[in-house]
Amino acid sequence: MSRPHPVQVIAVTGGKGGVGKSNVSVNLGIALSQMGRRVVLLDADLGLANIDVLLGITANRNLSDVLAGECDLRDVLVSGPGGIRIVPASSGTQRMTQLSAMEHAGLINAFSELGDQVDVLIVDTAAGISESVVSFLRASQELLLVVCDEPTSITDAYALIKLMNRDYGTNRFRILANQVRNEQEGKHLFGKLTRVTERFLDVALQYVGMVPYDEAVRKAVQRQRAVLDVYPRAKASLAIKALAEKVDSWPLPSSPRGHLEFFVERLVGTGT
Ligand SMILES: Nc1ncnc2c1ncn2[C@@H]1O[C@H](COP(=O)(O)OP(=O)(O)O)[C@@H](O)[C@H]1O
Ligand SMILES: [Mg+2]
Numbered sequence: 001m002s003r004p005h006p007v008q009v010i011a012v013t014g015g016k017g018g019v020g021k022s023n024v025s026v027n028l029g030i031a032l033s034q035m036g037r038r039v040v041l042l043d044a045d046l047g048l049a050n051i052d053v054l055l056g057i058t059a060n061r062n063l064s065d066v067l068a069g070e071c072d073l074r075d076v077l078v079s080g081p082g083g084i085r086i087v088p089a090s091s092g093t094q095r096m097t098q099l100s101a102m103e104h105a106g107l108i109n110a111f112s113e114l115g116d117q118v119d120v121l122i123v124d125t126a127a128g129i130s131e132s133v134v135s136f137l138r139a140s141q142e143l144l145l146v147v148c149d150e151p152t153s154i155t156d157a158y159a160l161i162k163l164m165n166r167d168y169g170t171n172r173f174r175i176l177a178n179q180v181r182n183e184q185e186g187k188h189l190f191g192k193l194t195r196v197t198e199r200f201l202d203v204a205l206q207y208v209g210m211v212p213y214d215e216a217v218r219k220a221v222q223r224q225r226a227v228l229d230v231y232p233r234a235k236a237s238l239a240i241k242a243l244a245e246k247v248d249s250w251p252l253p254s255s256p257r258g259h260l261e262f263f264v265e266r267l268v269g270t271g272t
Contacts, residue, residue, distance in 0.1 A: 006258030008250065009121045011140035015156025017127030019146045020178040021045075022054050023217060025124035027228045027237070030082035031244030037119040041080065043089040044136050045126035050089045055080055056224030062090030066110050067103045073110035081229040099268050108264045115260040120247075129160050138168050139266035141253050144208070148179040149189045158196050161203055171203045176243065177210040186210025208246055211239040 012025045022045070029039045043051040052059050061076045077085045099107065123140055125133050137143055143164070147157045157175075164170040175193060177186035190207045197203050216234035220227035228237045252258065 005116065005119075006253045007115060007118055007121055007260045007263070008142065008247075008252055008258075009123065009140045009260075009263050010142040010144055010247065011123040011125055011137050012144050012146060013125040013133065013137060013160065014146040014153070015127065015129065015160040016150075016153045019148045019153050020211070020217075021127075021146050022051060022124050023221070023227070024144070024146050024176065024178065024211065024240070024243075025122050026051060026054060026080070026084075026226050027240040028244055028247065029080070029084040029120075029122050030226055030228045031241045032120055032247065033083040034241075035244060035248060037248070038117060039084045039120045039122065040077070040087065040114065040118045041084055042087045042121060042123045044123050044132070046089050051080075051086055051124060052078075052088050054221065054224065055086075055226065057086065057088070059086075059088035062088045064090040067099065067106060069102075069106055073114050081226045104268050107268065108261050111264045112259075112261040118260065121260065121263070129163050134163070134167075135267055135269065137164055138170070139263050141258065142174060142247075142250060143170065143172075144174045144176055146176050146178050147189060147193060148177070149185065154189075154193055154196070157193060161197055161205075162201060165201050165203050172206065173203060174206050174208045176208050179213040180210050181213060183210060209239065209243055211236050211243070 012021050014021055025041060029041045033039045057078055059078055061071055063076060065071045066073050066076055076087055078088060080086045123136050125136050145157050147153045161173055175190055177189045180186045180189060194205050197205055212235045214234055214236035216231040217227045217236045220230050223230065227234055228240060231237055
């Protein structure tokens, strides 16, 4: 058995619904997988447009079954496009902070077993800043905020940054502009967000680039396929591949805190 190694845990979030979190999560996962990383995607959204709907996947089991001790995490994993593996959404993910001691221990076991078979865990969060969303954010090392050029997206992203900073001291956020027309518009959007955060908060926002508005994404969604899978040469796909190159260069957690079981401990509220 290989030694436990650090796993990069990236929460894809953004406050507002419909900005493109799930599409970014899936396609970033596929792009990283194509680069040789072993990717697991955790669907932490019970909403209607979740990953199984997005990809036309039927999940027979989910995290609730693991919590109930009825199966292992590997029974729950579903194969997705491009070699990614998916943990389907379940009501279990909505009550991570309220687990019984036994469920808690079971979950840590489940994830530590998975630990040596995964390099990157991507968490696709629900919209908003509910307790459940926040528990995933505070457990993840990297927060990737997807924003688009709409006032509500910017104010929701700001509210999320403010809450994480005030309550958990998070001061590093990665910003991805989605559904913009070009590079310039992406940078402009980032500028708008930094202006409000710099004025009121002590946080560092890091711009990671943009994904253009691209009809290919909509067409792929209609076909219940990932855009990177069906339109790999589309502008949005190329942008996601460029994003994956950047993500791959982010520093890996060097402490044991980077191991998957510590993610779960923070998730369920015992870790710090
Ligand atoms: N870059 C893009 N270009 C065009 N349409 C997009 C893009 N990103 C997302 N969309 C559209 O926005 C919709 C919502 O995306 P989704 O990933 O489900 O958002 P969220 O997970 O934030 O709610 C999708 O149905 C998709 O058609
Ligand atoms: Mg979504």
